Amino acid sequence: DAKTTQPNSMESNEEEPVHLPCNHSTISGTDYIHWYRQLPSQGPEYVIHGLTSNVNNRMASLAIAEDRKSSTLILHRATLRDAAVYYCILGGSARQLTFGSGTQLTVLP
Amino acid sequence: GAVVSQHPSRVICKSGTSVKIECRSLDFQATTMFWYRQFPKKSLMLMATSNEGSKATYEQGVEKDKFLINHASLTLSTLTVTSAHPEDSSFYICSAGTSGGLRGDTQYFGPGTRLTVL
Numbered sequence: 001d002a003k004t005t006q007p008n009s010m011e012s013n014e015e016e017p018v019h020l021p022c023n024h025s026t027i028s029g030t031d032y033i034h035w036y037r038q039l040p041s042q043g044p045e046y047v048i049h050g051l052t053s054n055v056n057n058r059m060a061s062l063a064i065a066e067d068r069k070s071s072t073l074i075l076h077r078a079t080l081r082d083a084a085v086y087y088c089i090l091g092g093s094a095r096q097l098t099f100g101s102g103t104q105l106t107v108l109p
Numbered sequence: 110g111a112v113v114s115q116h117p118s119r120v121i122c123k124s125g126t127s128v129k130i131e132c133r134s135l136d137f138q139a140t141t142m143f144w145y146r147q148f149p150k151k152s153l154m155l156m157a158t159s160n161e162g163s164k165a166t167y168e169q170g171v172e173k174d175k176f177l178i179n180h181a182s183l184t185l186s187t188l189t190v191t192s193a194h195p196e197d198s199s200f201y202i203c204s205a206g207t208s209g210g211l212r213g214d215t216q217y218f219g220p221g222t223r224l225t226v227l
Contacts, residue, residue, distance in 0.1 A: 043115075097155075098155070100152060101152050102152065
């Protein structure tokens with residue numbers, strides 16, 4: 001399985017944008033890039049996913065590099081409720097997702 | 110996003126008993142379901158992959174006779190922890206995926222089941 005690399009932790013101030021980076025230099029052509037986030041004692045929550053083009057939804061935006069070897073999850077205005085562990089994962093719906101250690105996002109009031 | 114439910118949300122049992130955890134996809138048909146376990150402050154670890162109507166595929170080190178998985182329909186998969194022991198205490202999470210359509214290309218996770226074995 002292709003591996004992803006994320007910073008262990010990041011901090012952001014409330015109501016400011018947050019850019020969470022992810023490197024995936026060994027991504028294959030069929031791998032989707034998925035982002036999930038997890039709060040303590042809860043299952044991972046789907047945030048966004050994409051293949052090649054940038055994606056936007058009500059939660060976030062996903063910017064994918066042209067060579068697909070990196071991507072950035074963008075939270076446009078961080079709130080305290082966005083504090084969580086964010087996982088960047090490669091795969092598909094019918095293929096296993098391998099979770100790394102993710103990025104612990106702390107949002108400061 | 111798609112809704113995946115798990116039941117129960119938490120269970121406490123005595124050592125030696127069996128516990129069944131249900132995972133349901135509520136608004137889509139899941140061709141594949143996955144079971145994970147997560148220890149405190151650790152990431153999710155895949156235990157097994159199940160496809161509807163066929164035997165589950167277990168990850169290395171996961172005992173198939175201890176963790177029985179049944180995927181009887183496109184909306185239901187069950188995980189039974191047989192003869193549970195304290196070391197089986199963990200947070201168990203399922204996910205469901207489908208290919209194609211509006212729900213295709215990604216997976217959706219249940220809220221998790223906290224198992225405590227006394």
